[in-house]
Amino acid sequence: MEKPTEKFWQLRLEQMQKQLKGNNFETFIAKDRAEATSLILHEIMPACKPKSVSYGGSMTLKSTGVLEAIAAMEGVEMIIPDDPKLSMEDKIERRRQGLLVDLYLTGTNALTEDGQLVNLDMIGNRVAAIAFGPKKVVVLIGRNKIVADVETAMYRIKDYAAPANAMRLDCKTPCAVTSECVDCSSPGRICNHWAITEKSFPKNRIAVILIDEELGL
Numbered sequence: 001m002e003k004p005t006e007k008f009w010q011l012r013l014e015q016m017q018k019q020l021k022g023n024n025f026e027t028f029i030a031k032d033r034a035e036a037t038s039l040i041l042h043e044i045m046p047a048c049k050p051k052s053v054s055y056g057g058s059m060t061l062k063s064t065g066v067l068e069a070i071a072a073m074e075g076v077e078m079i080i081p082d083d084p085k086l087s088m089e090d091k092i093e094r095r096r097q098g099l100l101v102d103l104y105l106t107g108t109n110a111l112t113e114d115g116q117l118v119n120l121d122m123i124g125n126r127v128a129a130i131a132f133g134p135k136k137v138v139v140l141i142g143r144n145k146i147v148a149d150v151e152t153a154m155y156r157i158k159d160y161a162a163p164a165n166a167m168r169l170d171c172k173t174p175c176a177v178t179s180e181c182v183d184c185s186s187p188g189r190i191c192n193h194w195a196i197t198e199k200s201f202p203k204n205r206i207a208v209i210l211i212d213e214e215l216g217l
Contacts (some may be wrong), residue, residue: 004159005029005123009212010212013143013212015113016146016147017029017200017210018113020208022114022115023116023199024201024203025042025199025208026207027041027116027209028043028207028210029209029212030211030212031212032211032212032213033215034064034199036066036209036211037064039209040064040070040105041066041070042206044103044138045119048102049134050102050103050136050195051076052077052078052079052102052103052207053076053078053079053101053103053104053105054078054079054080054098054103054105054129054134055098055104055105055130056081056092056098056106056126056130057106057126058080058107058126058140059168059215059217060140060211061105061106061140064140065092079097079101079123081095095125098129098134099125099133101133102132102134103136103137104129104133104136104137105137106130106140107138107140107141107216108141108143109156109161110145110146110147110152110161111153112145112148112150112152112157113149114149115144116150117125118147118150118195118197119157119195119196120154120158120162121190121192121193122189122190122191122192123192123193124192124193127195130195130197131195134206136207138206139207139209140209140211140215141210142211142213142214143210143211143212143213144214144215144216150196153196156183160182162181162190163175163178164203166188167173167179167217168217169190171188171190172186173188174186182183186211
């Protein structure tokens with residue numbers, strides 16, 4: 001067989017799409033980041049017609065360039081939660097405002113084979129928005145985020161994703177120095193709020209875009 005790896009991921013993502021749809025998530029498959037961006041701009045946004053948009057921290061999301069495209073649109077207010085010019089107090093307020101937007105974009109830390117989203121947050125705005133608040137949520141997921149089950153997802157997050165993110169963000173935490181989680185009590189700890197999203201409620205409120213690339217941590 002030619003290109004067995006491509007065939008493998010095609011079948012795996014189709015299986016994941018079936019699981020996610022069974023859990024009431026609206027689900028798309030994109031061959032790459034460009035196609036994921038096109039799905040948001042030309043299918044999801046015309047369907048939900050958002051007047052306000054915000055987002056949660058996600059390397060996958062930011063790598064697509066879709067935030068810049070939306071920010072340039074007329075008639076759409078972009079609530080930017082991580083503007084470096086803002087004070088921490090103002091950044092928190094922006095995150096509060098982001099819970100009431102029409103469209104919220106983010107990623108996930110892990111996706112289980114039975115179609116559950118598993119996330120761990122520092123502040124909690126991202127997991128809060130996935131659960132409730134924004135009228136429509138879009139979660140972009142690289143194929144590398146797929147894991148066997150919730151236990152494996154939680155291990156992956158604490159053993160790899162959280163320490164790597166702490167390093168990326170220059171956090172003053174033990175894991176940023178050693179690469180190992182010690183369940184610290186550091187003021188800069190980024191592991192505070194777990195959320196497991198088993199199903200989308202209402203049906204199709206959460207849209208998942210499975211991207212056939214390895215993206216994010």
